[in-house]
Amino acid sequence: xxxxxxxxxxxxxxxxxxxxxxxxxxxxxxxxxxxxxxxxxxxxxxxxxxxxxxxxxxxxxxxxxxxxxxxxxxxxxxxxxxxxxxxxxxxxxxxxxxxxxxxxxxxxxxxxxxxxxxxxxxxxxxxxxxxxxxxxxxxxxxxxxxxxxxxxxxxxxxxxxxxxxxxxxxxxxxxxxxxxxxxxxxxxxxxxxxxxxxxxxxxxxxxxxxxxxxxxxxxxxxxxxxxxxxxxxxxxxxxxxxxxxxxxxxxxxxxxxxxxxxxxxxxxxxxxxxxxxxxxxxxxxxxxxxxxxxxxxxxxxxxxxxxxxxxxxxxxxxxxxxxxxxxxxxxxxxxxxxxxxxxxxxxxxxxxxxxxxxxxxxxxxxxxxxxxxxxxxxxxxxxxxxxxxxxxxxxxxxxxxxxxxxxxxxxxxxxxxxxxxxxxxxxxxxxxxxxxxxxxxxxxxxxxxxxxxxxxxxxxxxxxxxxxxxxxxxxxxxxxxxxxxxxx
Amino acid sequence: xxxxxxxxxxxxxxxxxxxxxxxxxxxxxxxxxxxxxxxxxxxxxxxxxxxxxxxxxxxxxxxxxxxxxxxxxxxxxxxxxxxxxxxxxxxxxxxxxxxxxxxxxxxxxxxxxxxxxxxxxxxxxxxxxxxxxxxxxxxxxxxxxxxxxxxxxxxxxxxxxxxxxxxxxxxxxxxxxxxxxxxxxxxxxxxxxxxxxxxxxxxxxxxxxxxxxxxxxxxxxxxxxxxxxxxxxxxxxxxxxxxxxxxxxxxxxxxxxxxxxxxxxxxxxxxxxxxxxxxxxxxxxxxxxxxxxxxxxxxxxxxxxxxxxxxxxxxxxxxxxxxxxxxxxxxxxxxxx
Numbered sequence: 001x002x003x004x005x006x007x008x009x010x011x012x013x014x015x016x017x018x019x020x021x022x023x024x025x026x027x028x029x030x031x032x033x034x035x036x037x038x039x040x041x042x043x044x045x046x047x048x049x050x051x052x053x054x055x056x057x058x059x060x061x062x063x064x065x066x067x068x069x070x071x072x073x074x075x076x077x078x079x080x081x082x083x084x085x086x087x088x089x090x091x092x093x094x095x096x097x098x099x100x101x102x103x104x105x106x107x108x109x110x111x112x113x114x115x116x117x118x119x120x121x122x123x124x125x126x127x128x129x130x131x132x133x134x135x136x137x138x139x140x141x142x143x144x145x146x147x148x149x150x151x152x153x154x155x156x157x158x159x160x161x162x163x164x165x166x167x168x169x170x171x172x173x174x175x176x177x178x179x180x181x182x183x184x185x186x187x188x189x190x191x192x193x194x195x196x197x198x199x200x201x202x203x204x205x206x207x208x209x210x211x212x213x214x215x216x217x218x219x220x221x222x223x224x225x226x227x228x229x230x231x232x233x234x235x236x237x238x239x240x241x242x243x244x245x246x247x248x249x250x251x252x253x254x255x256x257x258x259x260x261x262x263x264x265x266x267x268x269x270x271x272x273x274x275x276x277x278x279x280x281x282x283x284x285x286x287x288x289x290x291x292x293x294x295x296x297x298x299x300x301x302x303x304x305x306x307x308x309x310x311x312x313x314x315x316x317x318x319x320x321x322x323x324x325x326x327x328x329x330x331x332x333x334x335x336x337x338x339x340x341x342x343x344x345x346x347x348x349x350x351x352x353x354x355x356x357x358x359x360x361x362x363x364x365x366x367x368x369x370x371x372x373x374x375x376x377x378x379x380x381x382x383x384x385x386x387x388x389x390x391x392x393x394x395x396x397x398x399x400x401x402x403x404x405x406x407x408x409x410x411x412x413x414x415x416x417x418x419x420x421x422x423x424x425x426x427x428x429x430x431x432x433x434x435x436x437x438x439x440x441x442x443x444x445x446x447x448x449x450x451x452x453x454x455x456x457x458x459x460x461x462x463x464x465x466x467x468x469x470x471x472x473x474x475x476x477x478x479x480x481x482x483x484x485x486x487x488x
Numbered sequence: 489x490x491x492x493x494x495x496x497x498x499x500x501x502x503x504x505x506x507x508x509x510x511x512x513x514x515x516x517x518x519x520x521x522x523x524x525x526x527x528x529x530x531x532x533x534x535x536x537x538x539x540x541x542x543x544x545x546x547x548x549x550x551x552x553x554x555x556x557x558x559x560x561x562x563x564x565x566x567x568x569x570x571x572x573x574x575x576x577x578x579x580x581x582x583x584x585x586x587x588x589x590x591x592x593x594x595x596x597x598x599x600x601x602x603x604x605x606x607x608x609x610x611x612x613x614x615x616x617x618x619x620x621x622x623x624x625x626x627x628x629x630x631x632x633x634x635x636x637x638x639x640x641x642x643x644x645x646x647x648x649x650x651x652x653x654x655x656x657x658x659x660x661x662x663x664x665x666x667x668x669x670x671x672x673x674x675x676x677x678x679x680x681x682x683x684x685x686x687x688x689x690x691x692x693x694x695x696x697x698x699x700x701x702x703x704x705x706x707x708x709x710x711x712x713x714x715x716x717x718x719x720x721x722x723x724x725x726x727x728x729x730x731x732x733x734x735x736x737x738x739x740x741x742x743x744x745x746x747x748x749x750x751x752x753x754x755x756x757x758x759x760x761x762x763x764x765x766x767x768x769x770x771x772x773x774x775x776x777x778x779x780x781x782x783x784x785x786x787x788x789x790x791x792x793x794x795x796x797x798x799x800x801x802x803x804x805x806x807x808x809x810x811x812x813x814x815x816x817x818x819x820x821x822x823x824x825x
Contacts, residue, residue, distance in 0.1 A: 052785030059780040070582030075498045078587055081791040
């Protein structure tokens with residue numbers, strides 16, 4: 001390989017046949033005289049612009065368009081040299097760091113010698129070692145192209161905002177399960193908004209047996225094993241549900257506050273009593289109607305109950321998870337849109353409550369397709385306020401444009417699966433931790449189950465990995481019409 | 489086709505390259521063929537009208553190409569390649585020979601040229617330097633040697649065919665001895681072949697106009713007969729000259745047809761050519777392919793430079809262009825001088 005050109009922080013390297021380099025690979029441009037080396041990553045591979053190649057290709061085609069048949073007598077064996085030149089490729093590489101005395105710095109302000117520098121592939125294990133990617137709490141993400149393991153440190157997800165995105169069926173949920181299982185293994189508390197009922201079998205192996213974390217998985221299905229009694233609820237949390245999920249106007253909310261206080265004073269915080277109080281409350285008819293419609297929404301959701309025995313204490317699950325690590329899976333699969341928002345509002349409110357009162361230390365929140373249940377104002381809350389409370393969110397989506405720009409800009413880690421759509425790539429490329437060219441070029445060519453890890457987890461060295469398989473019962477498969485049908 | 493190459497060509501090529509000499513990359517240009525001398529020319533304005541004859545005939549063509557791939561302190565490094573293309577049963581086939589790379593110096597040019605001549609044709613000019621081309625003529629001379637050998641091979645192997653040469657049937661020039669062309673044409677005739685030579689460029693003029701510009705307002709295809717061409721000795725013309733306009737496009741070429749062939753078969757040969765080959769811009773596809781296949785591309789020049797560097801340790805460097813140095817933007821480069 002030969003150094004050809006440098007424009008900005010893009011290095012162009014001429015590569016010859018036999019030097020198999022692909023997108024995503026790292027190269028070390030070593031200038032021994034300067035005692036420095038550049039670490040660059042190949043983001044695109046193109047044919048080198050060799051003069052005369054077009055003529056070479058065209059001349060073998062006569063008018064009919066078929067290849068002309070013939071014999072080449074090449075006694076000096078020049079043909080391999082022609083092929084050698086013709087197949088030369090130009091590698092477009094992003095400068096990632098400078099190595100000086102085995103220390104890495106992000107500088108790219110110096111220029112290595114074009115004539116003296118040696119260029120060779122930098123094996124990923126060496127890079128990972130240089131970048132000190134591994135830590136005390138290793139999570140093996142998968143296998144890299146050179147068959148080494150990509151291991152990140154669980155602490156690189158701690159206090160961070162993460163995004164897992166890619167088009168359908170590329171392995172996003174698989175990676176989120178992998179992260180989740182490992183976090184639970186390190187006794188972390190994980191809460192999952194499981195939109196498609198994919199996570200409730202995390203405690204089972206592929207063949208249906210219980211695995212090591214079986215006892216740490218708590219699946220809560222709203223209106224089934226996840227119900228609330230009004231007296232377990234904090235007014236603040238309930239008002240959040242009424243205002244944000246059920247869009248209760250301010251005046252009515254004020255009236256509700258009085259009703260709640262009255263019920264609490266009477267120690268009658270039940271659904272039945274709430275209905276009766278609204279009915280008999282001395283207030284404007286429109287306010288009453290507004291309160292009644294929200295009351296019925298609560299009743300119809302089946303999420304609120306007067307039967308204390310039925311009520312589940314979310315806090316209990318959280319505390320259990322706090323002690324031994326565990327995942328609370330909020331199964332939203334068969335939950336309607338409004339009810340979903342009620343549940344999410346409740347869970348988030350409860351989490352904030354528990355975290356502010358230091359009953360919980362921190363929670364890793366995994367949110368699949370969050371735009372379907374997360375209210376507008378929560379997006380900003382999640383990246384700013386909630387992070388300080390100790391809610392560290394991982395968004396999982398196949399529609400990257402549903403996540404706001406500011407989330408991408410503040411994301412600490414992005415696990416990017418294949419995207420071919422230009423618009424999707426555009427959106428993701430707004431992430432602050434990586435340049436747009438890398439995202440566009442590498443993500444487009446990622447095979448299924450391969451992800452490009454970006455951000456703090458990989459010390460800002462974008463690395464492609466094949467996400468490792470897990471012995472966990474898969475539940476994310478799409479239900480098909482033609483499965484097991486025979487054609488006649 | 490007989491494709492047995494004299495080993496001398498390869499051996500000489502390797503021998504000439506084994507001298508460790510520095511190669512100086514320089515502008516690549518081909519040297520034109522020597523000028524013909526024209527006397528009282530006449531162009532018959534009455535066209536000989538042609539009808540394509542669709543009788544199955546082999547059409548074969550020969551062309552060679554040469555290129556300078558660099559300068560050395562003592563000479564030049566050149567490459568030569570030749571191609572035979574033939575059309576049979578509607579399909580084009582080719583045999584491409586080369587490239588052969590030679591390092592030619594003032595010291596070895598006689599040896600190289602004479603050794604090749606004797607290897608190809610069993611003749612040589614002897615130790616005298618009188619007939620040895622100068623260094624700049626060497627690429628064309630070596631290419632011409634290869635071309636004559638390829639023509640000889642075709643005339644020996646094809647029968648009842650039409651053999652197309654690039655250029656004219658003029659002989660008696662230092663690189664084209666009359667005896668050699670006569671032998672080739674004679675061999676072709678014995679095997680019932682007819683040789684037609686197409687010149688892409690001609691310097692023949694009638695009343696100051698190029699013969700290929702004096703086209704009557706008549707529907708092609710047709711031939712115009714040219715006579716009165718008496719070259720100065722020792723140059724001899726072994727063909728009859730025609731101007732051929734074979735397609736609607738306004739292009740015409742000088743075509744020489746073996747003069748030992750009677751007139752009627754000559755005309756019939758062009759008609760058979762029209763019936764057997766594809767024509768574009770009045771030029772036969774077989775000959776076009778032969779030209780295209782042997783021409784060197786810039787990519788190949790790079791490859792050959794790579795070859796001589798790798799195999800023979802020659803270091804390529806750019807010799808400064810004095811025109812550019814002296815005249816800056818007004819210096820058009822040495823190729824234009």
